Amino acid sequence: MKTPYSAFSLLRGALNGQKHWEPAWRDPEPRASYDVIIIGGGGHGLATAYYLAKVHGIRNVAVLEKSWIGGGNVGRNTTLVRSNYRLPQLHNFFEFGLKLWHNLSDDLNYNVMFSPRGAMFLGHNDGDMIKLAERGDAMRCDGIDAELLTPKQIAKIEPLLDLSRGARFPIDGALIQWRAGTARHDAVAWGYARAADALGVDIIQKCEVTGFVKDGNRITGVETTRGRILAGRTGICVAGHSGHVAGLAGLRLPIESQTLQALVTEGVKPMVQSVIMSQSLHFYVSQSDKGGIVMGGDPDNWPSYARRGQPTIKEHAIAQAVTCMPALSRLRMLRTWSGVTDMSFDGSPIIGPSPIDGLYLNAGWCYGGFKATPASGWTYAHTLATGKPHELNAPFSLERFMTGATIDETSVGPFPNHR
Amino acid sequence: MYQITCPHCGPRAQTEFTYERTTDSVVDPAGDTHAAMQALYTRANPMGLDDEIWRHTYGCRAWMVLTRHRVTHEIRAVKAIGPEALP
Numbered sequence: 001m002k003t004p005y006s007a008f009s010l011l012r013g014a015l016n017g018q019k020h021w022e023p024a025w026r027d028p029e030p031r032a033s034y035d036v037i038i039i040g041g042g043g044h045g046l047a048t049a050y051y052l053a054k055v056h057g058i059r060n061v062a063v064l065e066k067s068w069i070g071g072g073n074v075g076r077n078t079t080l081v082r083s084n085y086r087l088p089q090l091h092n093f094f095e096f097g098l099k100l101w102h103n104l105s106d107d108l109n110y111n112v113m114f115s116p117r118g119a120m121f122l123g124h125n126d127g128d129m130i131k132l133a134e135r136g137d138a139m140r141c142d143g144i145d146a147e148l149l150t151p152k153q154i155a156k157i158e159p160l161l162d163l164s165r166g167a168r169f170p171i172d173g174a175l176i177q178w179r180a181g182t183a184r185h186d187a188v189a190w191g192y193a194r195a196a197d198a199l200g201v202d203i204i205q206k207c208e209v210t211g212f213v214k215d216g217n218r219i220t221g222v223e224t225t226r227g228r229i230l231a232g233r234t235g236i237c238v239a240g241h242s243g244h245v246a247g248l249a250g251l252r253l254p255i256e257s258q259t260l261q262a263l264v265t266e267g268v269k270p271m272v273q274s275v276i277m278s279q280s281l282h283f284y285v286s287q288s289d290k291g292g293i294v295m296g297g298d299p300d301n302w303p304s305y306a307r308r309g310q311p312t313i314k315e316h317a318i319a320q321a322v323t324c325m326p327a328l329s330r331l332r333m334l335r336t337w338s339g340v341t342d343m344s345f346d347g348s349p350i351i352g353p354s355p356i357d358g359l360y361l362n363a364g365w366c367y368g369g370f371k372a373t374p375a376s377g378w379t380y381a382h383t384l385a386t387g388k389p390h391e392l393n394a395p396f397s398l399e400r401f402m403t404g405a406t407i408d409e410t411s412v413g414p415f416p417n418h419r
Numbered sequence: 420m421y422q423i424t425c426p427h428c429g430p431r432a433q434t435e436f437t438y439e440r441t442t443d444s445v446v447d448p449a450g451d452t453h454a455a456m457q458a459l460y461t462r463a464n465p466m467g468l469d470d471e472i473w474r475h476t477y478g479c480r481a482w483m484v485l486t487r488h489r490v491t492h493e494i495r496a497v498k499a500i501g502p503e504a505l506p
Contacts, residue, residue: 243463244465247464256462304490310434312434401460
């Protein structure tokens with residue numbers, strides 16, 4: 001048993017120079033075989049391993065990561081956590097996750113700095129407000145908090161927004177979810193890794209999957225840069241690179257990989273209290289606990305695995321944010337980065353069995369994977385443990401694209417590059 | 420951001436162009452439903468070269484096929500679109 005993180009441990013350590021701390025997780029050599037192999041040591045993969053061990057008692061599990069823990073999309077997102085979706089399949093799934101978020105630090109014995117500060121979608125015209133009211137109603141029907149705000153109420157929360165009628169995009173109101181907020185992304189990866197490791201899961205870094213071991217129509221293991229590893233069940237969990245890894249098994253997925261960018265400014269005193277988003281314009285702004293303003297916008301709408309984006313896309317998001325909150329124009333940009341996202345063909349994820357026996361899929365998170373981390377891990381662990389989807393991820397099957405049961409929140413159709 | 424050499428206009432900024440889909444994702448009107456669903460809803464999405472249909476939307480509006488690398492962004496070839504460019 002690892003030393004728990006607590007005030008008592010810290011005090012005890014003060015007597016011996018804090019020399020009793022161990023590494024948060026081991027660095028094991030891969031074994032010849034496991035009950036379950038999870039390809040991809042991102043937030044979702046680590047969460048899956050944790051819930052497999054904790055909820056289902058399956059501890060003979062390996063998480064294979066091609067680089068290092070926390071180096072992929074779990075370290076590249078804008079850390080927003082919310083469940084304010086219009087469609088019931090989506091908001092029920094994300095709400096299950098949001099409930100896990102609220103207790104995650106205690107559950108993992110790791111401070112993920114979850115901060116339910118409220119997340120609001122701005123409405124800029126009558127059409128927006130009707131859509132937001134409809135969304136709020138749909139959420140409340142399923143017991144999820146949502147509240148429509150008037151411009152006066154918004155001004156109390158976010159006084160720096162331009163709420164004048166002369167604004168380029170006048171703000172008519174907003175829909176706020178108070179229980180939504182932000183979390184510290186790195187801590188989520190590290191917390192899940194540490195907790196999964198403590199339950200016996202092997203986290204194997206610098207181990208890239210280069211192929212699959214096939215026996216008829218069954219996957220029985222993986223070929224890696226550190227040798228062949230056999231598995232009872234294999235789960236792909238590499239959002240961003242799902243097309244590539246599934247391609248190694250001969251699958252063509254309803255996914256196209258695109259670059260998504262984000263940026264952060266220098267740290268300043270508190271100026272953005274909540275998470276501000278606009279879907280009509282498409283930007284999102286929040287302030288990190290260090291004080292930097294974190295911003296993002298649209299993905300680059302063409303396929304790329306390059307993890308570097310077009311400056312014009314960033315400029316677009318910044319221009320929109322500055323129009324709505326003019327004070328942001330005074331800040332200097334500190335850093336920008338990109339991640340590779342799985343853009344699925346209906347904007348919703350894919351979690352469930354694949355057409356190949358023994359192979360399971362967790363993919364297609366578009367630009368909304370971080371908030372899903374606990375729910376994705378929980379339902380994928382259930383799917384890997386039982387071979388069948390959990391009721392929450394049953395709608396997110398791969399077959400839905402062929403049967404027409406797509407879950408298209410924005411009603412765009414089969415266009416990953418138009419979302 | 421890079422430049423794309425339009426077969427009609429020469430090198431232009433990429434922001435003038437829009438991506439549509441890959442050449443193997445074009446629905447064949449003579450094909451069966453399964454093939455149409457595969458074309459509409461799946462992609463090879465390789466970490467390498469693919470043949471992509473782009474349009475010079477904010478220029479001459481012509482369609483073209485780019486053979487483009489999805490990691491390095493190298494553009495190996497640009498072909499004006501026509502019967503010979505599509506399967």
